[in-house]
Amino acid sequence: MKRKNWKIKFLIGIIITIALIWTIVPIFWILSTSFKMPTEQFTIPPTLFPREFTLQNYINFFTRSDLVRKFFNSIFVTTTSTIISLILGIPGAYALARFNFKHANLLSFIILLARMMPPIVMVVPFFMITRFLNLSDSYIPIIIASSFLSTPFAVWMMRGFFAEVPESIEEAAMIDGCTRFQALYKVVLPLVLPGTGATAILCAIIAWNQFLFALILTGPSTGTLPILVSMFITEKNIDWGIMSAAAIVTVIPMIIFGLLVQNNLVRGLTVGSLR
Amino acid sequence: MNKKINPGVFYLLPVMLFIILIFLIPLIYSLGTSFTRWLLLRPDLGVKFIGLTNYIRLFKDIFTWQTLGRTFYFVFGAVSIETIVGFILALTLNTEFKGWKVVQSIILVPFMMAPIVVGFTWKFILDDNFGLIPYMLKAIGLGNITKDVPLLANPKMAMPMIIIADAWEYIPVVTLIILAGLKSLPIELYEAANVDGATSFQKFKYITLPMLRPVILVAVVMRTLTSLQVFDSIYVMTGGGPGSATETLSFYTYREAFISYDIGFSSALNVLIILLAMIFTIIYMKIIRG
Numbered sequence: 001m002k003r004k005n006w007k008i009k010f011l012i013g014i015i016i017t018i019a020l021i022w023t024i025v026p027i028f029w030i031l032s033t034s035f036k037m038p039t040e041q042f043t044i045p046p047t048l049f050p051r052e053f054t055l056q057n058y059i060n061f062f063t064r065s066d067l068v069r070k071f072f073n074s075i076f077v078t079t080t081s082t083i084i085s086l087i088l089g090i091p092g093a094y095a096l097a098r099f100n101f102k103h104a105n106l107l108s109f110i111i112l113l114a115r116m117m118p119p120i121v122m123v124v125p126f127f128m129i130t131r132f133l134n135l136s137d138s139y140i141p142i143i144i145a146s147s148f149l150s151t152p153f154a155v156w157m158m159r160g161f162f163a164e165v166p167e168s169i170e171e172a173a174m175i176d177g178c179t180r181f182q183a184l185y186k187v188v189l190p191l192v193l194p195g196t197g198a199t200a201i202l203c204a205i206i207a208w209n210q211f212l213f214a215l216i217l218t219g220p221s222t223g224t225l226p227i228l229v230s231m232f233i234t235e236k237n238i239d240w241g242i243m244s245a246a247a248i249v250t251v252i253p254m255i256i257f258g259l260l261v262q263n264n265l266v267r268g269l270t271v272g273s274l275r
Numbered sequence: 276m277n278k279k280i281n282p283g284v285f286y287l288l289p290v291m292l293f294i295i296l297i298f299l300i301p302l303i304y305s306l307g308t309s310f311t312r313w314l315l316l317r318p319d320l321g322v323k324f325i326g327l328t329n330y331i332r333l334f335k336d337i338f339t340w341q342t343l344g345r346t347f348y349f350v351f352g353a354v355s356i357e358t359i360v361g362f363i364l365a366l367t368l369n370t371e372f373k374g375w376k377v378v379q380s381i382i383l384v385p386f387m388m389a390p391i392v393v394g395f396t397w398k399f400i401l402d403d404n405f406g407l408i409p410y411m412l413k414a415i416g417l418g419n420i421t422k423d424v425p426l427l428a429n430p431k432m433a434m435p436m437i438i439i440a441d442a443w444e445y446i447p448v449v450t451l452i453i454l455a456g457l458k459s460l461p462i463e464l465y466e467a468a469n470v471d472g473a474t475s476f477q478k479f480k481y482i483t484l485p486m487l488r489p490v491i492l493v494a495v496v497m498r499t500l501t502s503l504q505v506f507d508s509i510y511v512m513t514g515g516g517p518g519s520a521t522e523t524l525s526f527y528t529y530r531e532a533f534i535s536y537d538i539g540f541s542s543a544l545n546v547l548i549i550l551l552a553m554i555f556t557i558i559y560m561k562i563i564r565g
Contacts, residue, residue: 019378023381095283116555119506121545240405255384
């Protein structure tokens with residue numbers, strides 16, 4: 001029995017080691033390259049750690065004239081579309097969790113279908129409508145598209161969190177003289193705050209990482225960070241160093257937020273219930 | 276008539292209106308334009324109703340079927356790798372060894388990265404001159420694979436590389452879904468099995484696997500649907516090439532719409548994608564409710 005335990009532990013160790021190497025090496029590779037001197041990027045054999053640590057790639061990247069604009073655009077589009085998704089999604093999720101609808105299955109199907117539909121299907125008509133309405137270099141199309149992409153997630157996730165709150169809580173608040181709407185935002189919403197935070201961050205990740213809609217719907221002054229990243233790649237001679245710096249700058253905020261979600265998700269399941 | 280309106284309608288109406296407006300109008304628009312000849316590069320020709328011509332071209336053209344084949348190759352490859360590896364990882368993380376939470380956080384990171392950056396990362400790692408993988412292949416004596424053509428320029432190897440990059444990004448999702456399923460399995464069953472003297476393998480075969488089947492099915496169908504969406508990594512890594520070796524349905528539509536500017540034909544392709552997505556979503560609904 002003891003022997004077998006040892007074998008299983010050994011197997012788990014091997015699987016975890018492989019999984020960690022598989023995950024970390026690609027990320028480490030671009031992180032390391034982003035700190036290498038231009039000459040060192042092209043050495044063969046490739047060096048794992050930068051021989052000479054430099055911030056030159058980041059300096060080159062941050063002094064690009066279009067970076068600040070793209071960075072601002074990304075933050076602006078992500079924030080507005082997340083807020084729109086939450087404002088629309090929270091009441092909808094609450095309704096689905098609390099009321100019985102005759103066509104509940106059809107409603108779920110529409111929301112699910114919206115989440116599952118490949119973006120390319122929406123991109124072509126969006127592009128034509130944008131052209132028709134002369135909105136080509138405005139924020140409106142990309143904000144609407146990003147909110148549309150994250151709204152189904154907001155509804156789906158928040159419905160789960162609302163379902164965990166016992167209905168007796170609102171009933172008590174309503175007996176005390178609250179309307180249902182007051183009960184929702186004064187009593188229930190504070191209880192699902194961690195869940196709301198996690199939902200908001202997921203919506204933000206979706207909007208921030210969105211590329212196809214941004215590629216088609218944004219103009220020269222409304223482009224987002226993923227567009228900048230793709231512009232570096234399609235240039236004939238790729239400068240891997242500045243490119244890696246751009247990649248790192250693009251992913252770091254969402255990795256930090258995402259790891260926060262992880263804890264929030266676990267807490268969201270335990271906090272907010274009646275003792 | 277004293278019919279009372281369900282008060283929930285007022286909470287649900289805004290979001291449903293938003294989804295239906297933003298979702299259904301484009302779908303109907305696509306359906307409409309799919310019956311037209313509409314070339315943005317030839318504005319002189321205008322928009323002309325041509326009935327089913329786009330669909331006839333779609334079904335007659337062998338390229339459509341090849342693209343469908345490539346799409347299913349990608350979906351099948353990516354989803355099976357993600358499911359098998361995700362399952363093994365979830366089983367491992369479920370043993371809750373020391374530090375499993377840290378490991379889980381690290382494994383989750385690729386999923387939070389922008390797909391466009393994931394594509395870049397893998398393009399870089401696979402680069403013939405400066406990449407890690409071709410270098411390692413040479414170091415262990417497998418240099419032949421990349422000797423004549425670089426990995427991403429090799430029609431046979433390009434798609435497997437796209438699949439690997441996709442797996443790298445989405446294994447964490449499958450792992451999390453299955454892990455959640457494992458954590459919700461009733462402990463009593465295992466206790467009862469222990470009383471009966473079942474071995475670990477028996478417990479795995481007769482309790483874990485059957486109980487987990489619905490969860491695995493959900494993960495598989497969900498990933499099948501979302502992998503139909505693949506675009507960003509292909510755009511960055513190969514641009515659909517070499518030739519059209521990595522061109523999937525989404526990418527083909529993109530090329531028809533935004534490089535050939537053939538709105539009519541790309542709309543017909545979109546209708547095909549919509550039908551595929553609807554069929555899979557219905558299957559998915561059946562599974563999560565059943």
